[in-house]
Amino acid sequence: MSIIDVSGITKVYRQYKRFPGLIGSLRSLVTRQYTEEVAVRNISFSMEEGEAVGYLGPNGAGKSTMIKMMTGILVPTSGQLSVLGSIPHENRQHNSQHIGVVFGQRSQLWWDLPVRDSFDLHKYIYKLSDDTYHRNLTMYSELLSLSSFIEKPVRQLSLGQRMRVEIAMALLHDPRILFLDEPTIGLDVMAKEQIREFLRMINKEKKVSIVLTTHDMKDIEEICHRMIVVNKGNMVYDGSVEQLRRTLGDQRQVIIDFREEPGAIGIPGMQLMKNEGLRKTYLFEKSDRTVFDCVNQIAREHAVEDASIESVDIDSVIRKLYKKLEEEDRANAHERRA
Ligand SMILES: Nc1ncnc2c1ncn2[C@@H]1O[C@H](COP(=O)(O)OP(=O)(O)OP(=O)(O)O)[C@@H](O)[C@H]1O
Numbered sequence: 627m628s629i630i631d632v633s634g635i636t637k638v639y640r641q642y643k644r645f646p647g648l649i650g651s652l653r654s655l656v657t658r659q660y661t662e663e664v665a666v667r668n669i670s671f672s673m674e675e676g677e678a679v680g681y682l683g684p685n686g687a688g689k690s691t692m693i694k695m696m697t698g699i700l701v702p703t704s705g706q707l708s709v710l711g712s713i714p715h716e717n718r719q720h721n722s723q724h725i726g727v728v729f730g731q732r733s734q735l736w737w738d739l740p741v742r743d744s745f746d747l748h749k750y751i752y753k754l755s756d757d758t759y760h761r762n763l764t765m766y767s768e769l770l771s772l773s774s775f776i777e778k779p780v781r782q783l784s785l786g787q788r789m790r791v792e793i794a795m796a797l798l799h800d801p802r803i804l805f806l807d808e809p810t811i812g813l814d815v816m817a818k819e820q821i822r823e824f825l826r827m828i829n830k831e832k833k834v835s836i837v838l839t840t841h842d843m844k845d846i847e848e849i850c851h852r853m854i855v856v857n858k859g860n861m862v863y864d865g866s867v868e869q870l871r872r873t874l875g876d877q878r879q880v881i882i883d884f885r886e887e888p889g890a891i892g893i894p895g896m897q898l899m900k901n902e903g904l905r906k907t908y909l910f911e912k913s914d915r916t917v918f919d920c921v922n923q924i925a926r927e928h929a930v931e932d933a934s935i936e937s938v939d940i941d942s943v944i945r946k947l948y949k950k951l952e953e954e955d956r957a958n959a960h961e962r963r964a
Contacts, residue, residue, distance in 0.1 A: 627674065627675055628672040628673060628674055628675075629673055629674065629675050629709070629710055629802065629803060629835055630671075630672060630673040630696065630708070630709050630710075630803070630837070631672045631706070631707070631708040632669055632670055632671050632672065632692075632696075632705070632706075632707055633670050633705055633706040633707070634668050634669075634670055634704070634705035634706065635666060635668070635669045635670070635692075635695065635702045635704070635705035635706070635707055636664065636666055636667055636668055636669075636702065636703050636704045636705055637664070637665045637666040637688070637691050637692075637695060637700065637702055637703050638662050638663065638664050638665070638703045639662070639663045639665055640660050640661075640662050641660055641661050641662075641663070642654065642659070642660045643657075643659040643660060643661065664859050665688045665691040665859055666688040666691050666692055666695070666702075666856075666859050667688075667858075667859035667860050668705070668860075669692065669705075669856070669859075669860075669861050670705075670861075671854060671861070671864055673835065673837070674835075675802070675833070675835055676829070676833050676835055677835055677836075677851065677852060678825075678826075678829045678835070678836040678838075678849050678850045678851060678852070679836070679837050679838075679850055679852045679853065679854060680838055680839075680840060680845065680846035680849065680850035680852070680853040680854070681693070681837060681838065681839040681840075681853075681854050681856070682839070682840065682841075682843075682846060682853050682854065682855045682856070682944070683855055683856040683857055684857060684948060686858075687856045687857050687858060687859070688856050688858075688859045689807070689839040689856060690807055690839065692839075692856070693805055693807050693837070693839055695707060695714065695715070696709055696714060696805060696837065697714060697721070697725060697727050697805050698714035698715045698717070698718040698721045698722070699715075700715070701715045702715075709721060709725065709803070710724050710725075710802060710803070723752070723799065723801075724801055724802050724803065725801045725802070725803045725804070725805060726796030726797050726799070726801035726803070726804040726805070726834075727796055727804075727805045727806075727807075728789075728792045728793055728796045728804070728805070728806045728807070728809055729807045729808075730789070730806070730807055730808035730809050730810070730811040730812075731807070731808060731811065733780070733788065733792065734792060734795065734796075735780045735788070735791060735792065735795070736780060737779070737780050737781045738779055738780070738781065739779060739780065740776070740777050740778060740779055740780075741772065741775065741776045741777070741778060741779075741780060741783070741791050742776050742777060744780065744791070744795060745759075745763055745794075745795060745798065748795055748798050748799070749798070752798070752799040754798065754799055758799075758800065759798065762797065762798050762799075762800065763794075763798065766793075766794035766797060766798070767794070769824060769827070770790040770791075770793065770794050770820075770824060771790070771820075772787075772790060772791060772794060775787055785812055785813060785817075786813050786814065786816075786817030786820070786821075789809060789810075789813065789817070789821060790820070790821070790824075793806075793809070793821065793824065793825075797828065797834070801834065802834065802835060803834070803835045803836070803837065804825075804828070804834050804835070804836050804837075805837050805838070806825075806836070806837070806838040806839070807838075807839050808839055808840055808841070809821060809825070809838060809840070809845070810822070810840065810842055810845055811840075811841075811842075818842070818844070818845075822844070822845060822848045822849055823848075825838075825849050826848060826849050829849065836849065836850070838850070843939075843940045843941050843944055844940075846867065846940070847867060847940050851866060852864070852865065852866060853865070853866070853867060853870070855870075855944075855947065857948075857951045858955070862947070862951060863947065867940055867943070870943055870947065871937070871938075871940075871943050874943060874946050874947060874950070877909055877910060877911055877937075877938045877942070877943075877946075878909075878910040878917045878935050878936065878937065878938065879899070879907060879908070879909060879910070879935070879936045879937070879938045879939070879942075880896070880907070880908045880909075880910050880917060880920075880921060880933065880934070880935050880936075881905065881906075881907050881908075881933065881934050881936070882905070882906055882907075882908070882921070882924065882930055882932070882933045883904060883905050883930070883931040883932040883933070884904045884905075884906065884928055884929060884930055884931065885904070885929035885930070885931050886904070886928075886929055887904065888906075888924075888927075888928040891908070891924060891928075893920050893923065893924070895910060895911040895915070895920075896908045896909070896910050896911075896920055897909045897910075897911070899942075904931075909938065909942070910935075917935055918935070921933050921935065
């Protein structure tokens with residue numbers, strides 16, 4: 627059963643022009659000139675219960691705008707949107723009972739209050755029974771290791787601790803869908819990993835559906851089976867990471883440890899990606915020859931200590947997709963000018 631249905635959703639921001647000075651202010655009021663920006667353009671997708679979907683795209687692609695519409699904070703300009711059977715911005719109260727929201731860049735906590743007081747307030751606002759509240763608080767405190775700082779005011783927490791509290795709070799009322807906007811932004815590797823592991827667990831074991839936006843491909847790789855990629859408001863991809871890898875051409879990464887500097891390697895389709903002294907990483911574009919064949923040729927012509935062939939990492943896959951999109955944008959702009 628689908629829990630989110632997005633059909634032809636568009637969001638246009640309208641910004642009124644401001645003119646400087648006092649006379650300018652009056653002029654701004656009278657003329658009401660404005661510019662429009664299409665942040666989300668005709669996007670459609672649906673999501674099944676239990677899915678974990680990564681929403682991905684370069685800066686300004688329209689990710690946060692889409693999350694804000696799905697959580698009822700923003701009203702779409704056109705199109706139909708349904709979350710758990712209701713229209714988010716028309717039924718904000720109903721919607722908020724069944725969803726949890728975490729914004730990595732904006733806190734929902736009370737800065738000067740101890741963490742526990744923010745949880746108590748959440749219990750009051752969501753009218754949670756004592757049972758549900760204590761059960762969930764105990765469980766999430768344990769799973770997210772909150773006990774050592776639960777009595778501290780929020781402003782004294784590290785970013786990683788605060789993010790764990792934000793996530794626990796978003797889950798206290800047993801939501802069916804958890805929306806996260808950049809949940810790992812600014813965190814160190816260990817803190818990121820702890821959050822990813824937790825999100826994976828609540829998706830797999832507690833069946834909480836997840837929608838998350840991120841710039842970190844590892845978030846997608848470790849949490850989401852499916853990713854939606856947007857660019858300049860348009861959806862450009864919806865599918866698995868593996869599928870995207872195949873769509874963009876199956877590339878391989880070849881890491882070779884040479885015994886001495888080999889100089890330029892003139893094998894068509896093989897391109898130097900990383901140069902770390904005698905260790906070199908090449909990107910191999912699939913062609914008529916197999917990668918194995920090419921590595922053999924290199925080993926015949928140069929002194930090779932070791933070699934390994936791997937699938938390219940997901941960052942490279944996305945970089946390639948963004949590059950392709952940029953080239954298409956440039957070609958379209960050129961066509962329009964001609
Ligand atoms: N309140 C607003 N008023 C006017 N324009 C806005 C507003 N919010 C966002 N925009 C514009 O809409 C576009 C999409 O913004 P959005 O924040 O949704 O992108 P994003 O993909 O989340 O970006 P980032 O990765 O940088 O967070 C951008 O061009 C942005 O400048």
